[in-house]
Amino acid sequence: MGRTDPPSATSQLLELYRAMRLVREAEERLGALFADGEIPGFIHLSIGQEAVSVGVAAALQQHDTLASNHRGHGHAIAKGLDLDRFFLEILGKRDGYCRGRGGSMHVADMTVGMLGANGIVGAGLPIAVGSALAHKLRRTGHIAVVFFGDGAMAEGVLHESLNLAQLWTLPVLFVCENNGWSEFTEAARQLATDPQRMAAAYSMRALQVDGNDVVAVAAAARMAVAQIRAGEGPCLLECKTRRVRGHYEGDAQKYRDAGDIATALRNDPLVRCEVQAIAAGAPQETIDAIKAEIADRVDAAVATARSGAPPAPVDAFADVYSPTHELPS
Amino acid sequence: MSEVRFGQAINRALIDAMTADPSVILLGEDVARPGGPFGVTRGLLDKFGPERVRDTPISEAAITGAAVGAAMTGLRPIVEIMFMDFVTLTMDALVNQAAKARFMFGGQSSVPMVVRMPHGGGINAGPQHSQCLEAWLAHVPGLKVVCPATVADAYSLTRAAIVDDDPVIVIEHKALYAAKGELADSPTATPIGRAxxxxxxxxxxxxxxxxxxxxxxxxxxxxxxxxxxxxxxxxxxxxxxxxxxxxxxxxxxxxxxxxxxxxxxxxxxxxxxxxxxxxxxxxxxxxxxxxxxxxxxxxxxxxxxxxxxxxxxxxxxxxxxxxx
The missing domain is CATH 3.40.50.920 (Rossmann fold)
Known part of the structure; x- marks a missing residue:
């Protein structure tokens, strides 16, 4: 019996599912490794928000640049980072992306335009604006994207960045991952208005989308990116989602109703995508095969990271400054 | 050899650097059309155009943060902060982003940017326009800090800062802008770090x-x-x-x-x-x-x-x- 290719809508759904599955599997494994004491420091998981990072990344090209935040594992993986070096970094190993100096909050890969996760709320916005300025002046044809949470909407530099980007018609996509929680406090108790109105205040185009529907996120992101790439200036894409885990792993979330978490769990973007894929004709075996394949990939990356060598202080010290650069005569 | 003012020497350094390298751009409040609050960037807009010489909103945090992102995406931005006192507003971009990027990302990226700022008193500018805060910046691993005293060094330290692959803070004493001194037709290089x-x-x-x-x-x-x-x-x-x-x-x-x-x-x-x-x-x-x-x-x-x-x-x- 000859196997026929699935129709393109189905294959696109399966690609999005595969990408989300990779983020989910990687983060679930990070959660377990953290609980077992194998990850130093602290980590912030984006479980339940995978449709945002994957949906937006589906609209990007390799050399589009991306500035991320503290909850950035999904952004990094969706942008195409190597899984081994990702896990090596988060486990604090020499061959990790940052040679063990950054960890979860600073994963970066310049070869795919990933300008770094960031430990400072809102700090990625001006970095993306500057990166967009460079794209525009250097006529690279690329755009910059920044992911930030609803909490960042209260940071002053966000407002400066929205104003500057709109004023200079820069090719930048602002993705507000509105998960309803700013650390331990509901967004409603932090913001006097909402992201749509904030964008409007700067005359910026804005879109709002169900951030747990990966197809809708991808469609909205493609539309926004096409306009940005065409030179029409920035856009704010608000993805409404819900944080499932705590602000950080180990956060008991005593400030949160059990019903709020249960609601978030019922709206799992992976389950929704799986249902959509099956309804579109994808066989269950294909979904199961993707799950198994992803689990194997993550297993392999974790094994590589566990056996990685620790970083040496002498190498770290040598990288504070660039090698000496002489002034040309 | 000619006699020029300290501010003119910096102006010439900016012109020479921007002529030598098209990736050098200038960002700051009133640096383009008005030519800078102290006249240091006068004429640069006409010479290099509005893409490379940009008047910015009064957004010190965003323009310094934008310089970090631009530097990581192939430009060599120069930011002018009108008074050093306003560096307080740029501290996240300088301390947490620019200074750490190279180290924190495992040497993947350097941040070749320059931030110029006048410090010091002598013009009765008061408590928020006269401070000398250089020790703060010198305390941050990853930043370089220079402070020229002569016309010759105003030129060559500015050039050295622009060509440097790391973030360099150039501190200019505002009472020196009008000081006169000799500047060679082909000034010699002043490496950063040498007294x-x-x-x-x-x-x-x-x-x-x-x-x-x-x-x-x-x-x-x-x-x-x-x-x-x-x-x-x-x-x-x-x-x-x-x-x-x-x-x-x-x-x-x-x-x-x-x-x-x-x-x-x-x-x-x-x-x-x-x-x-x-x-x-x-x-x-x-x-x-x-x-x-x-x-x-x-x-x-x-x-x-x-x-x-x-x-x-x-x-x-x-x-x-x-x-x-």
Whole structure:
């Protein structure tokens, strides 16, 4: 019996599912490794928000640049980072992306335009604006994207960045991952208005989308990116989602109703995508095969990271400054 | 060789750097059409156009953060901060982003950006427009900090900062912008990290930088009338600073005075004194003395500001203290 290719809508759904599955599997494994004491420091998981990072990344090209935040594992993986070096970094190993100096909050890969996760709320916005300025002046044809949470909407530099980007018609996509929680406090108790109105205040185009529907996120992101790439200036894409885990792993979330978490769990973007894929004709075996394949990939990356060598202080010290650069005569 | 003003030398350095490298751009409040609050960027808009010479909104945090992102995406941005006091608004971009990117990302990326800012008093600009905050920046691993004292160095340190692959803070004393000096037609390079002996002497070493260099030289002339010959060292670069040159001078003079306009406590002078008390202990014939502003904000009234800023008399007294 000859196997026929699935129709393109189905294959696109399966690609999005595969990408989300990779983020989910990687983060679930990070959660377990953290609980077992194998990850130093602290980590912030984006479980339940995978449709945002994957949906937006589906609209990007390799050399589009991306500035991320503290909850950035999904952004990094969706942008195409190597899984081994990702896990090596988060486990604090020499061959990790940052040679063990950054960890979860600073994963970066310049070869795919990933300008770094960031430990400072809102700090990625001006970095993306500057990166967009460079794209525009250097006529690279690329755009910059920044992911930030609803909490960042209260940071002053966000407002400066929205104003500057709109004023200079820069090719930048602002993705507000509105998960309803700013650390331990509901967004409603932090913001006097909402992201749509904030964008409007700067005359910026804005879109709002169900951030747990990966197809809708991808469609909205493609539309926004096409306009940005065409030179029409920035856009704010608000993805409404819900944080499932705590602000950080180990956060008991005593400030949160059990019903709020249960609601978030019922709206799992992976389950929704799986249902959509099956309804579109994808066989269950294909979904199961993707799950198994992803689990194997993550297993392999974790094994590589566990056996990685620790970083040496002498190498770290040598990288504070660039090698000496002489002034040309 | 021609006589130019300090601000004109920086202007020429910017022109030469922007001519040599199309990736160099200029961002700042009023730097383009108005030509800069102190006129340092005059003419650059006409020469290089509005894409590369950009008037920005009054958004110090965003323009400095944008410089970080632009530097990571192939440009060499130069940001002008109108007064050094406003560097407070840029601290996340400088301290958490620019300074750390190279290290934090495992050497994947450098951040070749320059931030120019005028510091210091002398124009009665008051507590929020006169501060010398360079010690803050010199305290941050990953940043370089330079502070020219002469027209020649205003040119060549600016060039060196722009070509450097790391974030460099160029501190310009606002009272120096109108000062005149000689600038060679083809100025020689001044590498970051090397001090200059501004005057040679055998009896005491005065280490200083920026606008205080000429004050220290005036003090040295006064001291010479009493038969005391002072070595005056112009640091030029504060991070990294030229420990070898200071130590070599101390080895000749055995007395050390450090002078800056910034408040004396917890300053550049404290670091140099601590270091020389360690590596130069055996050379010292007297305690190290610092001359700096008293521990208070810079005041506005002329009488207050004149009293607040170190002058030649205070430096002379400090040198004599080490000789007594």
């Amino acid at each position: 200059r002996i501004a005057r040679e002497g055998r009896d005491a070493t005065i280490v200083t930088y920026g606008a205080m260099v000429s004050v220290a030289l005036a003090a040295a002339v006064e001291l010479a009338q009493d038969g005391v010959e002072a070595d005056v060292i112009d640091l030029r670069s504060l991070q990294p600073w030229d420990e070898a040159t200071v130590l070599a001078s101390l080895t000749r003079t055995h007395r050390l005075i450090i002078c800056h306009e910034a408040v004396e406590a917890f300053g550049i002078g404290a670091e140099i004194a601590a270091r020389m008390a360690d590596v130069g202990f055996d050379e010292l014939d007297a305690p190290i003395v610092r001359v700096g502003a008293p521990f208070m904000p810079p005041p506005f009234a002329k009488t207050l500001e004149d009293w607040y800023r170190p002058d030649a008399a205070k430096i002379v007294a400090a040198v004599k203290k080490t000789m007594s």
